[in-house]
Amino acid sequence: xxxxxxxxxxxxxxxxxxxxxxxxxxxxxxxxxxxxxxxxxxxxxxxxxxxxxxxxxxxxxxxxxxxxxxxxxxxxxxxxxxxxxxxxxxxxxxxxxxxxxxxxxxxxxxxxxxxxxxxxxxxxxxxxxxxxxxxxxxxxxxxxxxxxxxxxxxxxxxxxxxxxxxxxxxxxxxxxxxxxxxxxxxxxxxxxxxxxxxxxxxxxxxxxxxxxxxxxxxxxxxxxxxxxxxxxxxxxxxxxxxxxxxxxxxxxxxxxxxxxxxxxxxxxxxxxxxxxxxxxxxxxxxxxxxxxxxxxxxxxxxxxxxxxxxxxxxxxxxxxxxxxxxxxxxxxxxxxx
Amino acid sequence: xxxxxxxxxxxxxxxxxxxxxxxxxxxxxxxxxxxxxxxxxxxxxxxxxxxxxxxxxxxxxxxxxxxxxxxxxxxxxxxxxxxxxxxxxxxxxxxxxxxxxxxxxxxxxxxxxxxxxxxxxxxxxxxxxxxxxxxxxxxxxxxxxxxxxxxxxxxxxxxxxxxxxxxxxxxxxxxxxxxxxxxxxxxxxxxxxxxxxxxxxxxxxxxxxxxxxxxxxxxxxxxxxxxxxxxxxxxxxxxxxxxxxxxxxxxxxxxxxxxxxxxxxxxxxxxxxxxxxxxxxxxxxxxxxxxxxxxxxxxxxxxxxxxxxxxxxxxxxxxxxxxxxxxxxxxxxxxxxxxxxxxxxxxxxxxxxxxxxxxxxxxxxxxxxxxxxxxxxxxxxxxxxxxxxxxxxxxxxxxxxxxxxxxxxxxxxxxxxxxxxxxxxxxxxxxxxxxxxxxxxxxxxxxxxxxxxxx
Numbered sequence: 002x003x004x005x006x007x008x009x010x011x012x013x014x015x016x017x018x019x020x021x022x023x024x025x026x027x028x029x030x031x032x033x034x035x036x037x038x039x040x041x042x043x044x045x046x047x048x049x050x051x052x053x054x055x056x057x058x059x060x061x062x063x064x065x066x067x068x069x070x071x072x073x074x075x076x077x078x079x080x081x082x083x084x085x086x087x088x089x090x091x092x093x094x095x096x097x098x099x100x101x102x103x104x105x106x107x108x109x110x111x112x113x114x115x116x117x118x119x120x121x122x123x124x125x126x127x128x129x130x131x132x133x134x135x136x137x138x139x140x141x142x143x144x145x146x147x148x149x150x151x152x153x154x155x156x157x158x159x160x161x162x163x164x165x166x167x168x169x170x171x172x173x174x175x176x177x178x179x180x181x182x183x184x185x186x187x188x189x190x191x192x193x194x195x196x197x198x199x200x201x202x203x204x205x206x207x208x209x210x211x212x213x214x215x216x217x218x219x220x221x222x223x224x225x226x227x228x229x230x231x232x233x234x235x236x237x238x239x240x241x242x243x244x245x246x247x248x249x250x251x252x253x254x255x256x257x258x259x260x261x262x263x264x265x266x267x268x269x270x271x272x273x274x275x276x277x278x279x280x281x282x283x284x285x286x287x288x289x290x291x292x293x294x295x296x297x298x299x300x301x302x303x304x305x306x307x308x309x310x311x312x313x314x315x316x317x318x319x320x321x322x323x324x325x326x327x328x329x330x331x332x333x334x335x336x337x338x
Numbered sequence: 339x340x341x342x343x344x345x346x347x348x349x350x351x352x353x354x355x356x357x358x359x360x361x362x363x364x365x366x367x368x369x370x371x372x373x374x375x376x377x378x379x380x381x382x383x384x385x386x387x388x389x390x391x392x393x394x395x396x397x398x399x400x401x402x403x404x405x406x407x408x409x410x411x412x413x414x415x416x417x418x419x420x421x422x423x424x425x426x427x428x429x430x431x432x433x434x435x436x437x438x439x440x441x442x443x444x445x446x447x448x449x450x451x452x453x454x455x456x457x458x459x460x461x462x463x464x465x466x467x468x469x470x471x472x473x474x475x476x477x478x479x480x481x482x483x484x485x486x487x488x489x490x491x492x493x494x495x496x497x498x499x500x501x502x503x504x505x506x507x508x509x510x511x512x513x514x515x516x517x518x519x520x521x522x523x524x525x526x527x528x529x530x531x532x533x534x535x536x537x538x539x540x541x542x543x544x545x546x547x548x549x550x551x552x553x554x555x556x557x558x559x560x561x562x563x564x565x566x567x568x569x570x571x572x573x574x575x576x577x578x579x580x581x582x583x584x585x586x587x588x589x590x591x592x593x594x595x596x597x598x599x600x601x602x603x604x605x606x607x608x609x610x611x612x613x614x615x616x617x618x619x620x621x622x623x624x625x626x627x628x629x630x631x632x633x634x635x636x637x638x639x640x641x642x643x644x645x646x647x648x649x650x651x652x653x654x655x656x657x658x659x660x661x662x663x664x665x666x667x668x669x670x671x672x673x674x675x676x677x678x679x680x681x682x683x684x685x686x687x688x689x690x691x692x693x694x695x696x697x698x699x700x701x702x703x704x705x706x707x708x709x710x711x712x713x714x715x716x717x718x719x720x721x722x723x724x725x726x727x728x729x730x731x732x733x734x735x736x737x738x739x740x741x742x743x744x745x746x747x748x749x750x751x752x753x754x755x756x757x758x759x760x761x762x763x764x765x766x767x768x769x770x771x772x773x774x775x776x777x778x779x780x781x782x783x784x785x786x787x788x789x790x791x792x793x
Contacts, residue, residue: 013675014686016775018761019709020363020519026718026768079715124716124769284721284734333358333730335753336590337602 030083036219044208048098062109063089091131094209108134178310220273234272240297271313384656407459424632426654440692483626489616492697515587518680538620644673644703660690723763733763740776
């Protein structure tokens with residue numbers, strides 16, 4: 002074999018295709034975290050320093066837990082891919098602002114250590130780690146998790162100045178569950194006032210769940226950038242809305258308040274950020290739509306008939322168990338059939 | 339307002355039925371799109387591989403020391419699924435032995451040293467009209483001239499043009515899509531040899547006995563579409579503009595877009611009444627029938643960021659890649675990869691010694707910026723591969739099963755053999771999984787399993 006005139010030094014001989022898209026897993030994770038940031042910033046402004054510390058504790062615990070687990074099992078460290086940060090961030094946004102620091106830490110450790118790494122790591126977990134963490138905390142510390150009372154300096158200062166902020170009251174869904182719909186309307190001074198408060202987030206709730214507007218903005222950003230499919234959140238929210246309108250009313254069918262239910266609690270953050278988590282939801286568009294519908298139905302059931310005021314967390318976890326089944330039967334029909 | 343909605347509705351139903359999936363990689367055709375084809379100068383040595391087609395390798399008809407003319411047969415085809423190979427230059431056969439090959443790594447080649455005269459075999463070239471020839475005569479001429487599919491598959495043309503009598507063919511589909519990025523050889527061919535392409539289509543229609551023929555061209559080649567549309571006026575050939583999407587030029591995708599028929603799994607285009615040919619093959623067909631010119635040269639796009647002067651070049655078979663690259667200004671220092679074919683389905687070369695063959699549509703050279711091997715990670719089940727798979731398979735399962743060595747499950751339950759290895763899934767995968775490589779491994783393992791089972 003002769004020597005070529007222009008001999009290249011060393012060539013990469015790999016299988017086709019030889020070009021790839023620029024998107025990576027860490028790219029996706031950091032983009033989703035960025036989409037959550039506006040709602041988180043609002044949460045910190047609204048609830049005070051304790052919100053910030055909860056968020057930071059969650060993220061720090063998630064990342065350290067992942068680093069420790071991967072070191073112990075002699076795996077390559079993947080904390081830079083942003084998935085642990087995202088799980089911690091999401092968990093923090095589902096928690097009340099004022100819980101003692103050891104609870105978010107413990108929740109993160111359960112979320113990352115148990116729900117993610119004991120199941121096999123990124124790509125193998127069946128359940129959404131953030132929701133597992135929240136469910137664990139709900140089961141372990143029910144009083145603190147449902148307290149939603151303002152104990153920190155900011156709330157104290159506000160109430161001293163005579164400013165009875167909405168943060169000092171119970172969450173809207175709690176009021177609905179315990180006192181009924183009319184009491185809810187009365188507390189907020191009218192329907193439109195209620196909707197305005199829910200949209201802009203000046204009410205009590207978990208750190209990231211209150212501002213519907215900022216969460217929807219983040220969700221639209223993700224949908225436009227094609228990181229999530231828009232059908233999933235739309236179907237989940239619409240199912241809850243339509244179901245609430247039909248079944249949620251006081252005086253018979255079709256008298257419910259859909260708008261309130263669509264904006265209340267963790268529905269928007271769950272629909273846009275948890276029901277679109279790639280690992281734990283079905284892979285096809287049809288499968289995701291079935292998932293979203295089921296999650297909506299379960300959320301509504303828990304809210305209207307179940308014991309808890311908010312049902313998104315458990316609805317999503319229950320639908321996560323159905324994901325492998327949905328993937329088994331819902332897939333595209335092969336070309337030529 | 340209502341008018342706009344109506345227009346949109348009409349536009350939608352008049353669009354070609356697109357196949358499901360596909361991707362839009364950066365085309366980068368502007369590097370060579372507007373450069374007319376240049377002829378390579380005569381070289382000293384040519385290495386002609388004995389296998390430039392799908393099927394058995396040819397048997398040499400000449401011996402070292404023998405004088406040959408340009409266009410003379412130097413290797414003959416033994417069984418039907420094979421194609422005759424002709425000498426690209428006049429000169430002397432110096433060697434028959436193993437040499438670097440673009441597809442197989444190394445293969446038997448006939449080395450010919452040119453005598454500088456470039457003389458055709460006396461009496462080879464004739465001038466005749468295809469209207470004067472019968473179908474059987476034309477098929478014999480096509481076989482004699484060694485015409486193979488020049489789109490990349492290199493299937494012997496005479497075999498494709500004589501389907502079994504129990505298959506009714508009603509449509510001739512011509513592939514002018516050229517969906518791979520960087521490639522412009524078919525585009526320049528359509529611009530510069532449009533008449534021959536159309537005459538080739540008419541010839542093929544007569545041989546097959548069909549009355550319908552359509553040439554599908556992606557809409558990023560507007561000049562070719564306009565030019566050919568003018569040229570087919572008054573003939574039975576139609577030009578169809580296709581949406582630009584990879585892999586529009588894949589046989590099955592093309593038939594779906596042009597005739598709205600889906601080739602069933604395991605079957606061929608002739609089972610849905612279609613025969614598909616590349617535009618370059620049609621020109622070679624016209625050359626063979628009308629002038630008796632055998633297939634000894636083709637247009638090759640030499641492009642990529644590491645080529646100093648990207649060009650479209652007319653190259654004889656047997657020309658080493660290194661000579662072609664040098665004609666195009668040479669290669670840059672920062673070259674990381676040389677490919678034969680496009681970036682999506684091309685074959686990476688270990689050096690530039692391999693010779694150009696009948697199906698080599700391009701030589702691409704890239705730097706580390708475009709070609710890099712990212713580390714693979716676990717499937718995050720995002721479903722992007724399912725969204726882009728042109729065959730509507732589940733590529734993620736194929737990669738996971740292959741990784742777990744469950745090759746037979748992949749074959750039996752997940753339609754492994756339907757994968758056309760177009761590379762869309764690997765392209766989009768955020769976890770950078772080498773899905774096509776897993777599929778190839780699984781296919782090879784299954785062949786081994788079947789072989790040992792049959793023993």
